[in-house]
Amino acid sequence: MEKKHENTVWVPHAETLPEPAGPGVTRRVLAYNQGLMCVENTFEKGAVGALHSHPHTQITYVVSGRFRFTIGGEVREVTAGDTMLKTDGIIHGCEALEPGVLLDIFTPMREDFV
Template identity: 35%
Template sequence: MFTKRNFRSFKSLLPGVEMRPLAFEEKTILCEFKLEKGSELPSHSHPYEQTGYLISGRLNFRIDKEWIIAEAGDSWCIPENVEHQVDVLEDAKVLEAFTPIRPDYLPDENA
């Protein structure tokens, strides 16, 4: 799939956390996230490898037991089933890829 210009809308996942799928195929999905200052992604894990890049903003990021302040230009890769969480310190824009593909992040049939 090639996406020249994304036409999909953002959908709310949690208060202050919005996501839209950009491009996907059978094994990988690339998503854009908008995160509002003060919001949080609570501690969780999932069966997907997660690779991300922080375009703008600042995040207090925990991967397993290590806390890291992520700033624009930082990137990460979280293995499957590793616990992680995020506190949003400044409004942020993030790109993340997940493999295998996350069915819950696929666009609606009509979108």
């Protein structure tokens, strides 16, 4: 399985490399180019995405599960189908209240993920 599939038109899930992204969290880098990146994050119940910020705008789509998100000091619970916009530099993080999957879209792409 290859992680570096920049500018690849077709990126089958089975050909992406799962990697640890913290206790109870697995990350898969999906399709991407220099301007845009799609990343799947799978969380076990109780897993935490620590508060952080980065110079990327990020949209998160909740594929499954229930999460408690903090974005810019505001805390809300979200479930499947919800989306969140995190502008570059805003402090954000989450906790999985049950097992779930988040799909993150970053612009520009996260070079630190490849």
